[in-house]
Amino acid sequence: MDIKRNYYEDIELFKSNTILVWSILFLIFLGILPWLIQKYHLLGMSIYIVNLITIHAIVAIGLNILVGYTGQISMGHAGFFALGAFTTVILILRWSFPLWVALPIAGFVSSAFGFILGLPALRLKGPYLAIATLGFGMTITTIIKHMEFFGGRMGLQAPRLYLFGTPMKDIHYYYVIMIIAVLMTIGAVKLIKTRVGRAFIAIRDSDIAAEAMGVNLTYYKTLAFAVSAFYTGIAGGLYAFILGFINPESFHLIMSITFLAMVVIGGLGSIMGSIAGAALMTFLDIKLQAIQDIPAIGPALVTFSQKYMSISGISNVAVIVYGLIMILIVLFEPLGIFGFWIRTKRYWKTWPF
Amino acid sequence: MDPILKIENLTISFGGIRALNKVSFEVEKGAIYSIIGPNGAGKTTIFNCISGIYQPSSGKIFLKGEDITYLRPDQVAKKGIARTFQNIELFSHMSTMDNLMLGRHIHMKTGIWRGATFIYKGSKAAREEIEHRGKVEEVIDFLELQAARNQFVVNLPYGTRKLVELGRALALDPEVILLDEPSAGMNMEEKGDLMFSIQDIRDDLGITVLLVEHDMNLIMDVSDRILALNFGEKIAEGLPEEIQKHPEVLKAYLGEEEKVA
Incomplete structure (x- = not known):
C-alpha cells in the first residue's frame, strides 16, 4: 500500500489511485454543485455564496504561501485584493480588454506591488512587518478613494460581460471562478513541493541556515510576496464581477484581518486548510447575519443581545458568536481545521487501537 | 600546491571587543583542519566570517585564490562552501x-x-x-x-x-565543509561513527574539512593540522603532536602555575 516504487511517486499530485478517484469524484461534485444548490438548497447556500467562498479560497491560498509557508506576515492583503479588482474593471471598462487578458494583467499588477512591499519586509520581522503591511493596505485604498481615475469615493460599476452573446449570470461566473481556483490550487500544491516551495519553507524555519545553503533571501522573500499578491489580485478581479459594484470602502482593514483569520483557522502551512478556512469563515460570516433563524438558540441570543447590549441585536450577537468560534478553534486546535483532519485520519488508520 | 582556503589578517570587532585579531592560516586541499580554543576564543566567528554571515573589519578570505571576503552567505554557498551550525x-x-x-x-x-x-x-x-x-x-x-x-x-x-x-x-x-562542533551532544558510539564519517568525507568525497570541536580525542585523531586560538589571537598552529605539547596551548587550557607565597 505505502510502498514507493520510484522517486516520482513522492512528488506526484495523486499519490494513489484512491486519491485520484476521490479527486475526480470531487471535481464532478463541483461540476454539478450549482444544479444541486438550485434544486435542493444545500445548507441554504446560494451560488453567490459558493462564488464568494471560492474567491476567498484563492486569497487564502495566496496568503498561506506567504504566512504559512514563508513565515512572513501580511495585514494588507485587502490592498492587493482592491488592486486586482480595480485593475480588472478599469482594463475592461476603459480599454475593453477581454476578461481572460485583464485578469492575468491584474494579477501581475498586484504582484508588482507585492514585490515592492516585499522589499521592506527583508529587514522587518513579526509585529514590525505586520504594521508595515497594515500601512500598505490602508494606503492603497485611500489612494484609490481619492483618484478620479478609479471612480473616486463612488467606486466603479463592473461592466456586464457576455458569453456567446448572452449576459453572464452567477452560474456562468461560478464555472469561470471554479476553473481558475482549481488550476491555482494545483499550481500552489506543486509549487510547494518543488525547489521554490522548499526555499520558502526553509526561510520560515531558519532563514540563517537557508542563506548558508545558498538560498538568496532577498529574491525568495520578495518572490513570496509577489506570488501571494498575484493570487490575491486574481481573486480581486473575480470578486468585482460577482459583487457587480466595487468601491474603495469595501476593501477595509477588517477584510485583511479576516483573510489572515481564514489562513490561521484553516491551518498555517496547508493548502487544503486554507480552502477549508475560507469556506468556514465566509459561510459563518454570511449565515450568522441571519442568526435569529437558527433553531432554539438563535432567538434566545438575539433577545439577550437586545436586552443588554444593543437595540438592533442581530449584528452585535452575530459578531460575538463569530469571534467565539474563532477563539474556540484556535484554542482547541492550534493547527486549525487541517490539524483536525490529520487527527481524524490518524484515528481511523489506527482504529480500533 | 596552492591552498584551497587562505585567511589573511582576519580582524573583526563587536563594539569595543576584538573577537578576532589578525588571524591568518592556510588550508591545503583535502586536509582536515581543526580550530581549537577555550570558549569565546573566536572559533565560530571565523566560520561566520568565511560563510559571509559576518563582515570582517579587515583582512581577506580567499577560496582557490578568489577573494570571497565580502560575499553574501548564499553567494559563498554557491562558490562551494557548506557549513553546519553549533546550535543545530x-x-x-x-x-x-x-x-x-x-x-x-x-x-x-x-x-x-x-x-x-x-x-x-x-x-x-x-x-x-x-x-x-x-x-x-x-x-x-x-x-x-x-x-x-x-x-x-x-x-x-x-x-x-x-x-x-x-x-x-x-x-x-561542496569543496570545503565547515563543521561547527559536530560531536556536541553525541554519545561515545555516535562520536566514533562521526569520526569515521569525517574521514570518509575527506577520503571518499574529496572534500576539505574545517572543524571546530571541543572533544580533544576526536580532534587529535582526525586532524591533519590544528590552529589554536585564545581571545581572538592565534597562539599556535601545527601538527596535532606539536599542538599537544605547545606551552601556549597548555597555558590557555590549564592555566599558569602560580607560586604560592
Missing part, C-alpha cells in the same frame, strides 16, 4: 529528505512557473527533482540516515539531527 539550524518542520533536498538548491533550476505547472513524469521540473533525489539518496546511504528519511526533523533525537545537518551540507556538493 535545521528546517525543523520539513522531513529529513526535504532538508537534504534543500541542500541541492543551488544545483537546481526549477523556477516558479515550471515548479507550479509540471504535470507528468517527463516534464523538466519532475526530471530535475528525480535526478537530485538520487543524489540525496547517496548522502542518506553515506550517513546511514535511512530510518530518518521521511520523519520530521523535530521528532528526531539530537545526535541524528546533527547528522542530518551534516548531510544537508554534504548534499550541497
Whole structure:
C-alpha cells in the first residue's frame, strides 16, 4: 500500500489511485454543485455564496504561501485584493480588454506591488512587518478613494460581460471562478513541493541556515510576496464581477484581518486548510447575519443581545458568536481545521487501537 | 600546491571587543583542519566570517585564490562552501529528505512557473527533482540516515539531527565543509561513527574539512593540522603532536602555575 516504487511517486499530485478517484469524484461534485444548490438548497447556500467562498479560497491560498509557508506576515492583503479588482474593471471598462487578458494583467499588477512591499519586509520581522503591511493596505485604498481615475469615493460599476452573446449570470461566473481556483490550487500544491516551495519553507524555519545553503533571501522573500499578491489580485478581479459594484470602502482593514483569520483557522502551512478556512469563515460570516433563524438558540441570543447590549441585536450577537468560534478553534486546535483532519485520519488508520 | 582556503589578517570587532585579531592560516586541499580554543576564543566567528554571515573589519578570505571576503552567505554557498551550525539550524518542520533536498538548491533550476505547472513524469521540473533525489539518496546511504528519511526533523533525537545537518551540507556538493562542533551532544558510539564519517568525507568525497570541536580525542585523531586560538589571537598552529605539547596551548587550557607565597 505505502510502498514507493520510484522517486516520482513522492512528488506526484495523486499519490494513489484512491486519491485520484476521490479527486475526480470531487471535481464532478463541483461540476454539478450549482444544479444541486438550485434544486435542493444545500445548507441554504446560494451560488453567490459558493462564488464568494471560492474567491476567498484563492486569497487564502495566496496568503498561506506567504504566512504559512514563508513565515512572513501580511495585514494588507485587502490592498492587493482592491488592486486586482480595480485593475480588472478599469482594463475592461476603459480599454475593453477581454476578461481572460485583464485578469492575468491584474494579477501581475498586484504582484508588482507585492514585490515592492516585499522589499521592506527583508529587514522587518513579526509585529514590525505586520504594521508595515497594515500601512500598505490602508494606503492603497485611500489612494484609490481619492483618484478620479478609479471612480473616486463612488467606486466603479463592473461592466456586464457576455458569453456567446448572452449576459453572464452567477452560474456562468461560478464555472469561470471554479476553473481558475482549481488550476491555482494545483499550481500552489506543486509549487510547494518543488525547489521554490522548499526555499520558502526553509526561510520560515531558519532563514540563517537557508542563506548558508545558498538560498538568496532577498529574491525568495520578495518572490513570496509577489506570488501571494498575484493570487490575491486574481481573486480581486473575480470578486468585482460577482459583487457587480466595487468601491474603495469595501476593501477595509477588517477584510485583511479576516483573510489572515481564514489562513490561521484553516491551518498555517496547508493548502487544503486554507480552502477549508475560507469556506468556514465566509459561510459563518454570511449565515450568522441571519442568526435569529437558527433553531432554539438563535432567538434566545438575539433577545439577550437586545436586552443588554444593543437595540438592533442581530449584528452585535452575530459578531460575538463569530469571534467565539474563532477563539474556540484556535484554542482547541492550534493547527486549525487541517490539524483536525490529520487527527481524524490518524484515528481511523489506527482504529480500533 | 596552492591552498584551497587562505585567511589573511582576519580582524573583526563587536563594539569595543576584538573577537578576532589578525588571524591568518592556510588550508591545503583535502586536509582536515581543526580550530581549537577555550570558549569565546573566536572559533565560530571565523566560520561566520568565511560563510559571509559576518563582515570582517579587515583582512581577506580567499577560496582557490578568489577573494570571497565580502560575499553574501548564499553567494559563498554557491562558490562551494557548506557549513553546519553549533546550535543545530535545521528546517525543523520539513522531513529529513526535504532538508537534504534543500541542500541541492543551488544545483537546481526549477523556477516558479515550471515548479507550479509540471504535470507528468517527463516534464523538466519532475526530471530535475528525480535526478537530485538520487543524489540525496547517496548522502542518506553515506550517513546511514535511512530510518530518518521521511520523519520530521523535530521528532528526531539530537545526535541524528546533527547528522542530518551534516548531510544537508554534504548534499550541497561542496569543496570545503565547515563543521561547527559536530560531536556536541553525541554519545561515545555516535562520536566514533562521526569520526569515521569525517574521514570518509575527506577520503571518499574529496572534500576539505574545517572543524571546530571541543572533544580533544576526536580532534587529535582526525586532524591533519590544528590552529589554536585564545581571545581572538592565534597562539599556535601545527601538527596535532606539536599542538599537544605547545606551552601556549597548555597555558590557555590549564592555566599558569602560580607560586604560592
